[in-house]
Amino acid sequence: MAEPVIKGSDKEREFTMHTFVSPYGALALMTLTFLEIVLAVDNVIFISILSSKLPGSQQGQARRMGLLFAMVTSILLLLFLIWIIKLTAPLFYISSAPSPDAISF
Numbered sequence: 001m002a003e004p005v006i007k008g009s010d011k012e013r014e015f016t017m018h019t020f021v022s023p024y025g026a027l028a029l030m031t032l033t034f035l036e037i038v039l040a041v042d043n044v045i046f047i048s049i050l051s052s053k054l055p056g057s058q059q060g061q062a063r064r065m066g067l068l069f070a071m072v073t074s075i076l077l078l079l080f081l082i083w084i085i086k087l088t089a090p091l092f093y094i095s096s097a098p099s100p101d102a103i104s105f
Contacts, residue, residue, distance in 0.1 A: 040070075043066075044067070047063055047066035047067060050062070051063045051066065
């Protein structure tokens, strides 16, 4: 199994196709796919239940708006996750801050 290649001074990870077809990569991909499917079905059920309480003329529009909001929220959360993965230095420390740039709590 090939490890991610570290290139450049910013320690950016370069993933090859071998990373995704390795047993660990395939398991991670299947797990994430399963979770996305479960959450999508949960969104559809929840939105259907809520929109069924509206008058018939508004149900279709409520379903479309709810699904659109769920999709946009999922995409924004995935983009935020990508940003977190690409971080190379801590944003904050819990006990003491060894770096003057970090926030200490």
